Amino acid sequence: xxxxxxxxxxxxxxxxxxxxxxxxxxxxxxxxxxxxxxxxxxxxxxxxxxxxxxxxxxxxxxxxxxxxxxxxxxxxxxxxxxxxxxxxxxxxxxxxxxxxxxxxxxxxxxxxxxxxxxxxxxxxxxxxxxxxxxxxxxxxxxxxxxxxxxxxxxxxxxxxxxxxxxxxxxxxxxxxxxxxxxxxxxxxxxxxxxxxxxxxxxxxxxxxxxxxxxxxxxxxxxxxxxxxxxxxxxxxxxxxxxxxxxxxxxxxxxxxxxxxxxxxxxxxxxxxxxxxxxxxxxxxxxxxxxxxxxxxxxxxxxxxxxxxxxxxxxxxxxxxxxxxxxxxxxxxxxxxxxxxxxxxxxxxxxxxxxxxxxxxxxxxxxxxxxxxxxxxxx
Numbered sequence: 511x512x513x514x515x516x517x518x519x520x521x522x523x524x525x526x527x528x529x530x531x532x533x534x535x536x537x538x539x540x541x542x543x544x545x546x547x548x549x550x551x552x553x554x555x556x557x558x559x560x561x562x563x564x565x566x567x568x569x570x571x572x573x574x575x576x577x578x579x580x581x582x583x584x585x586x587x588x589x590x591x592x593x594x595x596x597x598x599x600x601x602x603x604x605x606x607x608x609x610x611x612x613x614x615x616x617x618x619x620x621x622x623x624x625x626x627x628x629x630x631x632x633x634x635x636x637x638x639x640x641x642x643x644x645x646x647x648x649x650x651x652x653x654x655x656x657x658x659x660x661x662x663x664x665x666x667x668x669x670x671x672x673x674x675x676x677x678x679x680x681x682x683x684x685x686x687x688x689x690x691x692x693x694x695x696x697x698x699x700x701x702x703x704x705x706x707x708x709x710x711x712x713x714x715x716x717x718x719x720x721x722x723x724x725x726x727x728x729x730x731x732x733x734x735x736x737x738x739x740x741x742x743x744x745x746x747x748x749x750x751x752x753x754x755x756x757x758x759x760x761x762x763x764x765x766x767x768x769x770x771x772x773x774x775x776x777x778x779x780x781x782x783x784x785x786x787x788x789x790x791x792x793x794x795x796x797x798x799x800x801x802x803x804x805x806x807x808x809x810x811x812x813x814x815x816x817x818x819x820x821x822x823x824x825x826x827x828x829x830x831x832x833x834x835x836x837x838x839x840x841x842x843x844x845x846x847x848x849x850x851x852x853x854x855x856x857x858x859x860x861x862x863x864x865x866x867x868x869x870x871x872x873x874x875x876x877x878x879x880x881x882x883x884x885x886x887x888x
Contacts, residue, residue, distance in 0.1 A: 514577070524543075561719060563747065655699065663714035695851065840884045855873050857870055
């Protein structure tokens with residue numbers, strides 16, 4: 511195998527596939543990059559058993575030749591070292607070749623490296639799922655769904671199914687839900703003639719890594735479901751993830767639809783006030799802040815107290831929509847995460863008492879809600 515390839519384009523491909531290179535694995539070959547040179551171009555594959563990423567770089571990009579192939583072939587190249595080497599080389603083009611004994615040579619200008627590779631037959635046979643009935647989602651929409659939900663997934667493996675986001679499609683509506691039992695994020699997306707009904711749970715980590723590949727364009731992503739796997743086809747990038755086993759809990763009854771108290775506040779004022787209050791609240795185990803709604807004064811009072819550090823008091827002007835005075839406590843970090851998922855609009859906060867879950871949402875977007883469970887005030 512011998513190939514000359516544009517360094518910058520190779521780096522771009524490596525930035526995609528690096529997300530699936532494991533740091534620890536019982537199979538050392540998985541720490542490598544499957545490097546396949548075919549007549550039509552270059553295929554790169556990485557996998558950590560949960561996520562598999564495959565990219566294809568054609569011979570020409572925008573009518574410009576970016577790959578020159580002297581001979582085809584394949585090898586497994588040590589991923590960590592290969593990526594660092596390509597980053598540090600200075601030339602425009604890189605020559606990569608293999609020779610007997612699974613050695614790979616990398617040449618660029620006056621630099622030359624020789625790495626010990628693996629025989630390609632040692633790499634697991636990973637089948638990328640494809641069929642004739644994909645789901646079509648815009649990149650921007652998919653990225654938004656992830657941004658507005660994935661932070662509410664659980665970090666603990668006590669209930670593995672909660673470490674993912676539940677994607678459920680039925681009756682022309684896609685519902686995406688994430689919860690760690692202390693907060694919940696929900697996104698509804700109307701999608702007509704999408705697919706047969708499905709109910710799956712995608713690992714949160716997979717979605718976070720997928721989001722790094724997605725841009726904010728309206729280009730379509732083809733989504734394939736089969737054999738407890740999901741594959742996202744993004745141009746010449748195939749991103750495949752296993753799905754989580756288990757039944758995701760029903761959350762519909764957990765989300766209130768009527769409220770006794772509602773206020774409206776400016777997004778920036780609210781976010782900045784909680785962000786400042788969190789400086790004191792973060793010294794506590796649960797990052798607790800106390801909220802006091804004062805309807806007669808038209809303001810929300812946010813306080814936090816730490817015996818070791820001090821205390822803080824923030825005032826935010828609010829518009830009362832309904833209800834009266836309320837005192838409630840919750841995690842400042844949960845509030846901040848929820849606000850980050852809102853699109854910089856006025857924020858509606860809806861309550862049903864000091865120990866009932868409350869909701870934050872964008873004033874102009876009823877398809878997305880952020881629910882937070884309060885904590886008991888001392």
